[in-house]
Amino acid sequence: MAIRNIREIGDPVLNKTCKTVTEVTGRTKDLIQDMFDTMYEAEGVGLAAPQVGILKRIVVVDVTGEDPILLINPVIMESSGEQTGNEGCLSVPGKTGVVTRPNYVKVKAYDEDLKPFEMEATELLARAFCHEIEHLEGHLYVEKVEGELMDVESE
Numbered sequence: 275m276a277i278r279n280i281r282e283i284g285d286p287v288l289n290k291t292c293k294t295v296t297e298v299t300g301r302t303k304d305l306i307q308d309m310f311d312t313m314y315e316a317e318g319v320g321l322a323a324p325q326v327g328i329l330k331r332i333v334v335v336d337v338t339g340e341d342p343i344l345l346i347n348p349v350i351m352e353s354s355g356e357q358t359g360n361e362g363c364l365s366v367p368g369k370t371g372v373v374t375r376p377n378y379v380k381v382k383a384y385d386e387d388l389k390p391f392e393m394e395a396t397e398l399l400a401r402a403f404c405h406e407i408e409h410l411e412g413h414l415y416v417e418k419v420e421g422e423l424m425d426v427e428s429e
């Protein structure tokens with residue numbers, strides 16, 4: 275188990291486009307395990323590789339604490355509906371803001387063996403997928419916040 279340093283807003287690595295994963299090496303597997311460990315340690319529900327300084331299209335998500343999901347090279351195939359709610363990011367510590375996202379998404383991604391799969395998600399999981407996949411394009415949720423970014427303590 276290794277906890278990696280989470281990059282914070284202002285770090286240029288968070289604004290870069292990530293590269294497609296074409297092979298899963300031992301180092302890639304270590305990265306994936308470290309991403310899960312780092313996400314759980316920080317009590318987050320999702321983490322994208324650029325948040326630990328690695329420009330690869332890898333995302334880990336777990337919105338319940340019991341359903342770890344790995345997405346390699348994820349793409350949103352379909353989306354519908356709308357949800358508006360508070361969002362936060364491990365790279366923007368202590369802050370939260372209101373963001374509108376699709377209420378449903380269908381994602382295509384690859385597993386650790388680079389086998390493709392599709393997954394449907396609604397509500398919080400759909401929000402997490404959208405948020406994390408945007409990290410791979412170098413975007414942070416703060417660009418989409420409606421109104422002010424707030425301190426978590428002020429809620």
Ligand code: ZN
Binds near residue numbers: 363365405
């Ligand atoms: Zn984030």
